[in-house]
Amino acid sequence: MAFLIRRGSKKYPYITARVRAMKSxxxxxxxxxxxxxxxxxxxTRLIGESEYxxxxxxxxxxxxxxxxLEHALNQNLARTYRKLLRVSQDEPNYLITExxxxxxxxxxxxxxRGKNYGAPAQEILDAVVAAGQLGYRELTSIANMxxxxxxxxxxxxxxxxxxxxxxxxxxxxxxxxxxxxIYYSRLLASIGKSKGEKLSLKYIKTEIDLKNIKxxxxxxxxxxxxxxxxxxxxxxxxxxxxxxxxxxxxxxWSDFLKGLEDYSYWSEISEVVSEDMTSLMDVEALLDxxxxxxxxxxxxxxxxxxxxxxxxxLRKNNEINNIRTIVRGKKxxxxxEIIRKHLVM
Amino acid sequence: MAVQDIKPxxxxxxxxxxxxxxxxxxxxxxxxxxxxxxxxxxxxxxxxKSVRAELDADFNVATEKINIARAVEGIVTxxxxxxxxxxxxxxxxxxKNVMGVVVPKxxxxxxxxxxxxxxxxxxxxxxxxxEAADAYEILVEKIILAAEIETTIKKLLDEIExxxxxxxxxxFKVIPELIEARNFIILRxxxxxxxNTFRLxxxxx
Numbered sequence: 001m002a003f004l005i006r007r008g009s010k011k012y013p014y015i016t017a018r019v020r021a022m023k024s025x026x027x028x029x030x031x032x033x034x035x036x037x038x039x040x041x042x043x044t045r046l047i048g049e050s051e052y053x054x055x056x057x058x059x060x061x062x063x064x065x066x067x068x069l070e071h072a073l074n075q076n077l078a079r080t081y082r083k084l085l086r087v088s089q090d091e092p093n094y095l096i097t098e099x100x101x102x103x104x105x106x107x108x109x110x111x112x113r114g115k116n117y118g119a120p121a122q123e124i125l126d127a128v129v130a131a132g133q134l135g136y137r138e139l140t141s142i143a144n145m146x147x148x149x150x151x152x153x154x155x156x157x158x159x160x161x162x163x164x165x166x167x168x169x170x171x172x173x174x175x176x177x178x179x180x181x182i183y184y185s186r187l188l189a190s191i192g193k194s195k196g197e198k199l200s201l202k203y204i205k206t207e208i209d210l211k212n213i214k215x216x217x218x219x220x221x222x223x224x225x226x227x228x229x230x231x232x233x234x235x236x237x238x239x240x241x242x243x244x245x246x247x248x249x250x251x252x253w254s255d256f257l258k259g260l261e262d263y264s265y266w267s268e269i270s271e272v273v274s275e276d277m278t279s280l281m282d283v284e285a286l287l288d289x290x291x292x293x294x295x296x297x298x299x300x301x302x303x304x305x306x307x308x309x310x311x312x313x314l315r316k317n318n319e320i321n322n323i324r325t326i327v328r329g330k331k332x333x334x335x336x337e338i339i340r341k342h343l344v345m
Numbered sequence: 346m347a348v349q350d351i352k353p354x355x356x357x358x359x360x361x362x363x364x365x366x367x368x369x370x371x372x373x374x375x376x377x378x379x380x381x382x383x384x385x386x387x388x389x390x391x392x393x394k395s396v397r398a399e400l401d402a403d404f405n406v407a408t409e410k411i412n413i414a415r416a417v418e419g420i421v422t423x424x425x426x427x428x429x430x431x432x433x434x435x436x437x438x439x440x441k442n443v444m445g446v447v448v449p450k451x452x453x454x455x456x457x458x459x460x461x462x463x464x465x466x467x468x469x470x471x472x473x474x475x476e477a478a479d480a481y482e483i484l485v486e487k488i489i490l491a492a493e494i495e496t497t498i499k500k501l502l503d504e505i506e507x508x509x510x511x512x513x514x515x516x517f518k519v520i521p522e523l524i525e526a527r528n529f530i531i532l533r534x535x536x537x538x539x540x541n542t543f544r545l546x547x548x549x550x
Binding site for chain 1: 408409412413415416417419420421422424425426428429430431459460461462463464465466467468469471472473475476
């Protein structure tokens with residue numbers, strides 16, 4: 001109901017101006033090739049003196065080395081996203097909240113996995129990123145709960161309860177998939193009908209398509225049966241409608257690859273796709289690059305809409321992924337070619 | 346056995362001859378066992394070499410995959426996903442007999458799992474995690490196989506060493522000493538017989 005009241009309340013000029021300012025602080029794409037030529041101490045020094053300084057200083061007592069860097073990056077991401085929630089109002093705030101539910105879902109999954117595994121609360125909390133609506137304090141209290149029932153009660157008033165209501169311990173894959181589906185259905189439902197929002201909807205639908213293509217690749221490669229595959233696909237995509245998903249999930253591997261040629265995404269991945277491909281990492285990396293480029297392109301069409309904010313959130317997340325990929329990749333001596341392949345610039 | 350401790354009697358001589366015969370046949374059998382074990386060892390060694398090479402290659406692949414997952418997805422994602430793997434592989438250890446040597450036979454189950462049985466949701470994860478999990482499943486299977494073969498090799502080597510020691514002890518110590526004792530008794534008995542004959546001749550004359 002609150003969302004209906006908020007809809008139409010256009011408070012975009014302020015938040016988009018803030019986002020523009022925040023965007024200017026992101027590392028420019030030219031920096032990444034330079035980072036590739038630096039040693040780890042040089043990179044960590046650069047990061048420690050940048051936007052991430054406060055996070056590095058705060059976590060320096062708890063972590064060290066690359067773990068410190070990674071946790072600082074994650075904390076900065078959470079801080080940035082929470083700042084967006086803080087400085088936005090009404091419709092933009094609502095849409096940002098819905099978009100960031102992805103992190104709530106991630107954290108709930110981590111806590112449930114940890115509890116199911118029997119991991120200590122601190123170990124579980126080391127793997128959460130409080131970048132969604134559930135803050136670190138709430139997540140800490142949930143992670144410290146002893147039983148699954150207590151966790152379910154704590155999440156009773158959230159949209160995630162529907163997925164975990166029947167969970168009583170044991171395997172989590174079905175619950176996790178359900179949580180992800182809830183996320184996308186809410187995200188689709190959250191977007192209205194104005195021109196800017198229609199484009200946002202197109203972006204979300206494209207994201208769903210890309211997610212479905214990745215799932216199709218993974219499940220087909222693993223030899224899952226068509227019903228199991230179809231269960232894992234998210235309805236509401238842009239090009240891959242329900243009928244397409246049904247058809248694609250029933251096709252054998254070679255026909256599936258041929259079937260992909262009918263969609264616009266094919267041109268992005270055609271170079272790395274072949275019948276005897278052994279790894280899907282290249283396909284996923286190219287689809288991620290496409291999503292990033294697409295968000296960046298459409299963000300300029302309606303400057304006073306959610307689009308530039310989505311674009312910023314994506315870029316910020318991407319910056320963190322890129323820094324981490326370079327530093328961790330260098331630490332474990334991954335070839336530069338592999339690191340470059342996974343960078344989204 | 347020192348020569349001075351031997352009683353030069355006929356019964357001792359018979360006993361010694363029996364022991365020599367037994368030792369010689371034991372020596373022959375142990376030699377055959379040693380040769381058989383060595384042949385078996387070389388066969389298993391070839392298998393172990395190829396399994397070890399495969400294990401090294403699988404380890405390198407698994408390390409690369411987990412390193413990519415850690416770098417691209419982050420340690421937080423890898424750690425969280427790792428919580429999903431609750432079931433440890435089941436191992437059944439039996440034993441089999443190779444030329445009298447008891448070696449292990451390890452059977453594993455639930456090491457390799459289908460993508461939708463690993464415990465983590467597919468929609469929210471990526472192929473980097475799948476490939477790292479795949480690579481480690483293959484690696485664990487290979488480790489189990491290598492453990493079986495390498496334990497067999499160690500046990501065969503121990504047995505070969507033990508058999509070699511026994512063969513050498515029989516060949517260079519036990520049998521020569523028995524032969525020396527037998528020769529001594531024969532010599533003493535002949536001597537005693539000659540003394541007897543001489544004594545009888547003296548009484549007669």
